[in-house]
Amino acid sequence: xxxxTVAILGPGLIGGSLALALxxxxxxxxxxxxxxxxxxxxxxxxxxxxxxxxxxxxxxxKDADIVVLCMPIEAMFAFVAPIAHLFKPSALVTDVGSVKGxxxxxxxxxxxxxxxxxxxHPMAGSxxxxxxxxxxxxxxxxxxxxxxxxxxxxxxxxKSEEFWRAxxxxxxxxxxxxxxxxxxxISHIPHLIASALVNHAGQEALPLAxxxxxxxxxxxxxxxxLWTEILSANAGAIARDLNRLIRDLCxxxxxxxxxxxxxxxxxxxxxxxKAQDSRSHLYDTKPTSSKHP
Amino acid sequence: xxxxTVAILGPGLIGGSLALALxxxxxxxxxxxxxxxxxxxxxxxxxxxxxxxxxxxxxxxKDADIVVLCMPIEAMFAFVAPIAHLFKPSALVTDVGSVKGxxxxxxxxxxxxxxxxxxxHPMAGSxxxxxxxxxxxxxxxxxxxxxxxxxxxxxxxxKSEEFWRAxxxxxxxxxxxxxxxxxxxISHIPHLIASALVNHAGQEALPLAxxxxxxxxxxxxxxxxLWTEILSANAGAIARDLNRLIRDLCxxxxxxxxxxxxxxxxxxxxxxxKAQDSRSHLYDTKPTSSKHP
Numbered sequence: 001x002x003x004x005t006v007a008i009l010g011p012g013l014i015g016g017s018l019a020l021a022l023x024x025x026x027x028x029x030x031x032x033x034x035x036x037x038x039x040x041x042x043x044x045x046x047x048x049x050x051x052x053x054x055x056x057x058x059x060x061x062k063d064a065d066i067v068v069l070c071m072p073i074e075a076m077f078a079f080v081a082p083i084a085h086l087f088k089p090s091a092l093v094t095d096v097g098s099v100k101g102x103x104x105x106x107x108x109x110x111x112x113x114x115x116x117x118x119x120x121h122p123m124a125g126s127x128x129x130x131x132x133x134x135x136x137x138x139x140x141x142x143x144x145x146x147x148x149x150x151x152x153x154x155x156x157x158x159k160s161e162e163f164w165r166a167x168x169x170x171x172x173x174x175x176x177x178x179x180x181x182x183x184x185x186i187s188h189i190p191h192l193i194a195s196a197l198v199n200h201a202g203q204e205a206l207p208l209a210x211x212x213x214x215x216x217x218x219x220x221x222x223x224x225x226l227w228t229e230i231l232s233a234n235a236g237a238i239a240r241d242l243n244r245l246i247r248d249l250c251x252x253x254x255x256x257x258x259x260x261x262x263x264x265x266x267x268x269x270x271x272x273x274k275a276q277d278s279r280s281h282l283y284d285t286k287p288t289s290s291k292h293p
Numbered sequence: 294x295x296x297x298t299v300a301i302l303g304p305g306l307i308g309g310s311l312a313l314a315l316x317x318x319x320x321x322x323x324x325x326x327x328x329x330x331x332x333x334x335x336x337x338x339x340x341x342x343x344x345x346x347x348x349x350x351x352x353x354x355k356d357a358d359i360v361v362l363c364m365p366i367e368a369m370f371a372f373v374a375p376i377a378h379l380f381k382p383s384a385l386v387t388d389v390g391s392v393k394g395x396x397x398x399x400x401x402x403x404x405x406x407x408x409x410x411x412x413x414h415p416m417a418g419s420x421x422x423x424x425x426x427x428x429x430x431x432x433x434x435x436x437x438x439x440x441x442x443x444x445x446x447x448x449x450x451x452k453s454e455e456f457w458r459a460x461x462x463x464x465x466x467x468x469x470x471x472x473x474x475x476x477x478x479i480s481h482i483p484h485l486i487a488s489a490l491v492n493h494a495g496q497e498a499l500p501l502a503x504x505x506x507x508x509x510x511x512x513x514x515x516x517x518x519l520w521t522e523i524l525s526a527n528a529g530a531i532a533r534d535l536n537r538l539i540r541d542l543c544x545x546x547x548x549x550x551x552x553x554x555x556x557x558x559x560x561x562x563x564x565x566x567k568a569q570d571s572r573s574h575l576y577d578t579k580p581t582s583s584k585h586p
Contacts, residue, residue, distance in 0.1 A: 123503035143501050172501060182498035190490055190509045192545060195568035197483055200538050205475035206575055208436050208465060210416035212512040214576060216483045219505040221572050224565035228558050231549070235556040239549040242542060245493050249539050252485060256524070256532040263528040265521050272517035275488035279514050282499055283507060 003163060004065035005030040009057075009079070011044045013126060014096045015070030016134030019048050021167050024136045034060035043131040057083050064088065066163060067115075069095035069107075074229045077106045087115040092159045094120040098183060099233040100147045100176035108151065116156035119147040119176060121183070122169060127221040140168035145183075147176045184237040189245060191227060192238070194220040296456060297358035298323040302350075302372070304337050306419060307389045308363030309427030312341050314460050317429045327353035336424040350376050357381065359456060360408075362388035362400075367522045370399045380408040385452045387413040391476060392526040393440045393469035401444065409449035412440040412469060414476070415462060420514040433461035438476075440469045477530040482538060484520060485531070487513040 006028040008015045015033070022028045033051045035041040041053045054060050061067055061083060069076050076095060087093060093115045097103050100119045111117035124142035126133050144164040148157045161171045174182065194217045201209070231238060252271070258264045299321040301308045308326070315321045326344045328334040334346045347353050354360055354376060362369050369388060380386060386408045390396050393412045404410035417435035419426050437457040441450045454464045467475065487510045494502070524531060545564070551557045 123501055125503065125505065127505075142503065145501060182495070182501055185494040185498045186502040186506050189493070190506050193486055193490060193542075194509055195565050196538065196541055196545065197486060198568040198571050199564065200482070200534075200541055201478040202475070205478045206571065208416055208438060208475055209479040209575070210418065210435065212418065212420075213479050213483055215508045215511050216487055217568075217572060218508050220565075220568040221576075222565075222569070224562055224569050227565050228562040231561060232556040232558050235549045235551070236554070239546050241493075242546050242549065245489065246539055246542050246546065248489055248493055249486075249535060249542070252489065253532050253535050253539065256528045256535065258528070261529070263525045265525050268524060269517055269521040271492065272488050272513075272515075272520050275491040275510075275513040276515070276517050278491050278499065279510060282502070283514075 001166070002027055002029050003159075003166070004028070005032065005063050006066045006068070007032040007034065007060050007064035008068050008070055009034045009060060010070035010072075011035045011041055011131050011134075012070060013129050013131070013133045014122065014124075014138070015068070016044060016047075016131035017124075017136065017138035018068060018070065018096075018167070019044060019051055020134055020136035021139060023048050023050050025166065027166050030063070032060055032064060040131075047131075047134075058086055061091075062086050062088070064091055066159070067091055067093045068120075069093070069097075072226060072229055073097045073099055073103060073233050076103065077110075080107060080110055084110040084114050087111070089115060090155075091115040092156055092163070093117045094146075094156075094160050094163075096120055096122055097233075098187065098230050100145075100179045102233045104147065104149065104176040108149070112151075116153045116159070118152050118156040118160045119179075120160060120164065121145045121147070121179065122164070123187075127219050129223045129226060137168070139164065142169050144169035144171050145174050145179055146171055147174055147179050149175065180234050180237045181241075184234055184241045188231055188234055188238045189241050191219050191222065192231065192242070193245075194218070294459070295320055295322050296452075296459070297321070298325065298356050299359045299361070300325040300327065300353050300357035301344075301361050301363055302327045302353060303363035303365075304328045304333055304424050304427075305363060306422050306424070306426045307415065307417075307431070308361070309337060309340075309424035310417075310429065310431035311361060311363065311389075311460070312337060312344055313427055313429035314432060316341050316343050318459065320459050323356070325353055325357060333424075340424075340427075351379055354384075355379050355381070357384055359452070360384055360386045361413075362386070362390075365519055365522055366390045366392055366396060366526050369396065370403075373400060373403055377403040377407050380404070382408060383448075384408040385449055385456070386410045387439075387449075387453050387456075389413055389415055390526075391480060391523050393438075393472045395526045397440065397442065397469040401442070409446045409452070411445050411449040411453045412472075413453060413457065414438045414440070414472065415457070416480075417462075420512050422516045422519060430461070432457065435462050437462035437464050438467050438472055439464055440467055440472050442468065473527050473530045474534075477527055477534045481524055481527055481531045482534050484512050484515065485524065485535065486538075487511070 255264045255267045548557045
């Protein structure tokens with residue numbers, strides 16, 4: 001089975017990985033990759049010989065049966081609006097942005113009479129960006145959230161599921177608002193907090209940090225410009241969530257201060273245990289022994 | 294060069310790794326490993342045949358030229374107090390605990406006339422505990438903080454540096470209080486925050502989390518009992534630091550809310566950029582491009 005002509009718009013980490021995966025799995029008859037400039041397409045040429053490269057938006061979309069928007073959220077609307085009428089009426093159009101409410105609001109109306117739109121968000125990535133970080137197996141085993149609404153067509157819903165499953169993903173459906181709330185908790189807030197932990201540690205302390213700190217803050221090496229856009233596009237949900245987290249941390253401060261300088265060990269143990277339990281359910285890691293020798 | 298008879302008290306992750314590293318690097322003539330019970334010594338027997346295993350504290354310490362206390366902080370004093378007079382007067386005694394102020398206060402007086410005491414803290418570990426997680430190369434390339442005070446002997450200072458260097462570590466000297474403040478920032482606060490991120494995310498959102506969340510929260514799988522003791526032993530410094538972090542996060546909340554619902558992107562970009570810069574200095578990672586295709 002193939003998906004006919006697939007167009008990937010934006011050859012970065014996600015778009016590049018999509019192109020590599022589609023080629024490797026032979027899922028496209030034609031694979032068109034659009035990049036804003038020749039330079040942006042340079043890497044993909046040798047890594048993915050079947051890809052037809054173009055910097056012309058019209059050429060990129062006019063024959064495509066599936067179009068995947070892999071550009072940053074703030075670039076999507078300006079890119080799509082002038083050419084929405086050129087998409088094939090039968091085409092599936094989706095994206096890979098990590099905020100869905102705003103994308104849904106901006107893009108869905110453009111396709112009402114032009115093609116089948118549905119939002120997608122692969123829960124896969126890296127702190128690195130650009131084609132150099134792309135991998136053919138990026139979506140293999142990854143959760144892919146698709147965000148159908150009441151207005152979505154059955155075709156868009158079904159075809160997008162088939163597309164992501166063919167790439168190795170596990171498809172989960174959420175409405176756009178729920179998606180944005182969940183992703184605030186599991187992606188956007190962790191990103192902010194990782195940056196806060198780095199900014200918070202003093203310059204003399206930082207060089208002493210071990211492997212735990214390195215992993216905890218890995219995502220803080222992500223592109224600041226890209227993440228400013230992502231966090232801004234979901235700022236409302238993130239701010240609400242951050243406020244809730246701050247209240248949790250104020251409670252932890254009270255637990256640490258305890259009474260008469262004696263920390264409340266029972267509450268602290270309970271808190272750490274709860275986190276370890278959740279994580280062991282999630283990642284099937286065996287909790288380590290808490291006994292000492 | 295060898296360090297004569299080395300006694301490792303507590304065959305967990307750190308103690309077990311020390312035993313494996315000393316054996317592999319042939320740094321000890323005799324290697325004595327103490328465990329509270331026969332069960333705790335089970336794993337080490339086959340992995341480290343040269344180790345002489347014992348559950349008798351006196352046997353463990355009486356011939357040792359170097360004694361390394363690898364038990365949890367709260368167990369050290371009760372273990373050492375009754376047998377401090379049995380240590381060889383020329384022996385170097387150190388520990389591997391991650392809080393130094395309290396250890397210094399409790400243990401240093403026990404050794405004034407008995408042996409040469411100095412605190413150590415290898416910045417190496419894992420979210421796993423127990424001998425099963427031990428590795429001979431755990432200290433290779435790791436920062437090892439030693440915490441001499443005005444009362445420390447030259448012998449303790451010099452010999453502990455030689456010992457950790459022979460194991461592949463990079464030795465850094467800090468006074469115990471500065472150590473505890475730094476470690477609050479780079480280890481204890483990140484641990485608390487990793488747990489907070491897990492506890493904060495909803496049960497429906499958690500299963501959707503990707504690799505970023507997994508890494509950011511890895512250390513939250515550490516032993517709750519062990520970490521309750523560590524965090525409690527440094528509760529004062531951590532609470533002060535957490536308060537400072539909370540104020541940072543309140544600022545971030547203001548940035549996200551912005552004016553009239555428009556987030557303050559300039560401040561957000563600056564904040565994320567600062568974290569990325571610090572991290573790229575620290576880990577020599579090349580910052581990723583922030584341009585979109």
